[in-house]
Amino acid sequence: MKVEVPVRSCDEIAAAIRTLTNAQWIRLRKASIYFAWVYDLNAEDLLQEAFCRALAGGRQCPINVDVVKFLVEAMRSIANGEAEKVENQVDFVPVLQPGAPVDGAVDPEDSRADPEDDVIAADTTKALRQAMLGLFPNDQQARDLVDGILLGYEGEELRALTDLDSKAYASKRRFMRRTIDKNYPDGRKP
Amino acid sequence: MTGTKKERRTALARLADALIEDVLATPDQELLAEFSDARGDPAKNADAMRALFEKSVLKSNKDRLRAAQAGLAASRAHSGPARIFNMQNARERLRRVLASCPRDVKITLAARNENELSDADVLGMLQDLDELGIVAPDDDGVRSGGSRDLNPSIVLGIAVVGERR
Numbered sequence: 328m329k330v331e332v333p334v335r336s337c338d339e340i341a342a343a344i345r346t347l348t349n350a351q352w353i354r355l356r357k358a359s360i361y362f363a364w365v366y367d368l369n370a371e372d373l374l375q376e377a378f379c380r381a382l383a384g385g386r387q388c389p390i391n392v393d394v395v396k397f398l399v400e401a402m403r404s405i406a407n408g409e410a411e412k413v414e415n416q417v418d419f420v421p422v423l424q425p426g427a428p429v430d431g432a433v434d435p436e437d438s439r440a441d442p443e444d445d446v447i448a449a450d451t452t453k454a455l456r457q458a459m460l461g462l463f464p465n466d467q468q469a470r471d472l473v474d475g476i477l478l479g480y481e482g483e484e485l486r487a488l489t490d491l492d493s494k495a496y497a498s499k500r501r502f503m504r505r506t507i508d509k510n511y512p513d514g515r516k517p
Numbered sequence: 518m519t520g521t522k523k524e525r526r527t528a529l530a531r532l533a534d535a536l537i538e539d540v541l542a543t544p545d546q547e548l549l550a551e552f553s554d555a556r557g558d559p560a561k562n563a564d565a566m567r568a569l570f571e572k573s574v575l576k577s578n579k580d581r582l583r584a585a586q587a588g589l590a591a592s593r594a595h596s597g598p599a600r601i602f603n604m605q606n607a608r609e610r611l612r613r614v615l616a617s618c619p620r621d622v623k624i625t626l627a628a629r630n631e632n633e634l635s636d637a638d639v640l641g642m643l644q645d646l647d648e649l650g651i652v653a654p655d656d657d658g659v660r661s662g663g664s665r666d667l668n669p670s671i672v673l674g675i676a677v678v679g680e681r682r
Contacts, residue, residue, distance in 0.1 A: 341574065344570055345567070345570070347563070347566075348545065348563075349549060349559040349560055349562070349563045350545035350546075350548045350549055350559070352559070352562055352563040352566040352567075353540075353548050353549070353552050353559060353562060354540050354541060354548070355566065356562060356566060357536075357537070357540045358537050358540060361533040361536050361537055362533060364529070364533065365526060365529045365530045365532075365533045366526070371569060374566075374569065375569060375572065375573045375576070378569075378570055378573035378574075378577070379573050379576055379577045379580070382573065382574060382577040383577055383580070383581070395541070396541065399537060399541070410526065414523070451525055452521065452524060452525040452528060455525060455528065455529060456528075459532070473532070476531050476532050476535045477528040477531060477532060478528075479527075479528075479531055497542070500535065500538075500539050501539055501543065503535075503539075504535075504536045504539045504540065505551065507532075507536065508536075508551075508555065509555065512555065512556070
């Protein structure tokens with residue numbers, strides 16, 4: 328039988344946010360930067376939107392869920408939604424009457440598949456992989472870890488890929504994150 | 518968006534997930550030391566983030582106020598103009614309905630003599646009957662054989678009732 332977990336009211340969420348520790352604020356900032364990097368958004372805007380949705384009661388926060396994790400999931404959902412909006416965008420091509428004067432200079436972006444776009448994106452994917460691997464030129468385990476993540480390996484599978492025990496794996500993953508953070512402090516190359 | 522662009526985003530999203538997973542798992546002290554080294558005072562960061570949150574609270578309150586105002590405006594727009602009732606016909610209609618409605622409803626509603634009821638009571642009871650489905654919203658007496666009894670030229674009482682369904 329499914330047990331219903333009570334949820335925090337909007338006031339309780341606000342109170343919990345107001346009492347976040349310095350470390351928890353750092354986690355939130357970092358998460359917003361990572362999502363902004365992936366979805367090409369502004370990190371502060373994303374975080375602010377997550378706050379607003381939490382306060383508006385649009386998302387329920389069970390009392391047994393950590394508020395930071397709740398806000399991270401809210402950011403993920405908002406960022407995903409924004410990306411889907413762009414992906415599902417329908418292009419409207421203005422139909423002009425023959426001979427009608429063209430007023431204005433609006434040139435709507437055409438988001439249809441463009442072979443040239445594909446080449447650029449493929450290059451960018453390759454460039455992303457190369458850039459990430461380039462951060463660990465002499466560390467094969469870190470390179471395998473990055474490669475595995477980019478290819479979609481998770482959990483135990485990913486750990487097995489690196490031939491590391493749980494502790495060493497956690498330590499390698501932390502090293503990978505710190506290296507990426509150092510080289511991409513705001514999700515971008517400084 | 519092309520599949521390739523999506524693939525790139527998916528790959529980057531996987532990386533971000535791994536980074537976030539690690540950030541959430543990193544002990545507080547390690548995270549604070551790391552932040553101090555790379556970006557400065559964690560307390561200042563917390564202050565800036567709290568300020569952003571308070572800005573969000575303000576924005577959220579404003580949004581709620583605007584939504585409430587829009588809701589009120591929409592409800593006013595839907596409620597339409599005041600309805601004009603001929604109270605004499607309304608009383609007659611109530612008598613007719615009560616005479617023909619089920620006994621249990623009649624006992625509940627006709628506890629008092631119709632003559633003792635105020636105009637507001639009569640309209641209220643008609644509205645209750647309407648809500649109970651005993652009288653159709655626009656039943657103006659046609660069902661009981663009379664002609665439509667709302668005649669704006671014989672205005673004996675004016676009442677504003679809530680939104681009609």
